[in-house]
Amino acid sequence: MARTNFSGFATTWRMPIIVWQVLFFLGPLLFMIAMSFFLVKNYRMVEAFELKNWEKMLTRGYFWDSYILTFWLASLTTAVTSLLAFPASFALAFKVSPSVRRWALFFLIIPFFTSYLVRIFSWYVILAESGVVNALLAHIGLGPYTMLNTKFGTLVGYMTLTLPLVVVLQTFALANIDRNLVQAAHNLGCSPARAIYAVIVPLAKTGLIVAALFCFILSFGDFVSPYYLGGSKPPTLPILIIDTTKSGQQWPRAAVVAVVMMLTLISIAFAALALAYRKRASR
């Protein structure tokens, strides 16, 4: 009696998410992979197993232009965001009181859940030829600078998306390391700069790499910034997916792009995690 009751109880809590994710998460993803082998005839999708879409996409120059651009922009964003976030995370982890740190994290989480789209539109207006930044710069006799439809604009957009998250993750990583080790480094006459380089960064390595990984994933998959702030010439991979899906009715080819993106992200994630959890060589 108790035994049957037990398993019924356990199953009730275990099963819902399995059913839901298989139907509406695994199902769609696997179907999308299958779809990359389908054919389009007379504007209608026909189930098939052909490599035609893969050939069409992977032999096109514009696909590889997009791929290289997207990869390069995401890498650049990851490097720039991680570097710019670090001093702020460092200050939040070591130079402020715990209550200030809690409030700072509280405010850093808010933008993550507010409309990214509206924030990008706001940047569009701020960075325009006659926008706020150029109006301010004109006061000190500079400009106007063209910031929209440039890599700079795209970078600002990507950072709007990624900077709060990277600061949060880095701050967690830094705040969790053992203070005694940092103190020991200082006591042994280690300069502050060397303490950061030789003690703090290695100790927080895992968290710092995970933060960078999330930054890469987010910017690699975002279409809003490169479209509205970057001018989309050439398009990034996410924009290519939209164009192919929305205007061309070529869903299978869009699926090829999506699968290539997934494979890239999986490789990057494995590489990053291997790096993050690699044991340091003993000294």
Place this chain on the structure above:
Amino acid sequence: MSGQQSTTSTSIGSRLLDWSLRGYVVLVFVFIFAPILFSVVFSFNSARFPTIPLESFTLHWYQTIWNDPDVWTAVRNSLIVSVCTALIATLLGFCTAYTDYRYNFRFKSAYLALVLLPPTIPLIIMALAMLAWFSKIGASGQLWSIIIAHSVLTAPFAMAIIRLRLNQMDRDLESAAWNLGASEWRTMREVIVPFCKPAIVSALFLTAAVSFDEFAISWFVSGLNKTVPVLILEIVQGNIDPQVNAIGTFVFLVSMTLVIVAQIFFTFRAGKSFS
């Protein structure tokens, strides 16, 4: 720090460094909140292409959206989607969090991966996959297709919040209830659910906020049933139109309220221990 009188020059140097670091943090916050702030300011500004110095104060953009039936429909759709998403995602999240808290079983890491992976997959890929899958099973272009997709996306957030709360629960509490003769179901109803209540409320608000702002998947699967972010996306694709600032301010207000309520329930209410 204060004891090191002899090394005045280095302590001034390090104090200077500390203050410039704090100043740098402020700069980072300015960068993060500038677009939100400007969007709000510009929504009350009469200029068609807003810049500084500001032109006169106006409610014109708010009147425009107030009188636009498309906006009302979108708001209604968004409310339906985020309320339903919040309920489904939080229910799924609770079941999963409890399973993870209580049970060990084979393939548990695969189970957890299945639950937690969706937010790490780019939205545009999920959007394409959902669009294709819903067309395949004949369910595209409906409000509930957005709701289903959003629940997949947000259930992990709900799971994480409720799981953190369960971490704070004394393991003996559950066994004590069983020893006193309560069935597992009754223990769930009278011990576990009440203990998790702040986290459940928090999860409801947070998942609603994520759903309320999501635009990529909504745009792909919504068909003609536009939500607010999809409407914004379509307006922005046209021309520079300051009514986006008005809608944007409204959206910010809604999602910030949801997130702040979620955090208040999570950090302050959850602090109280169960007695």
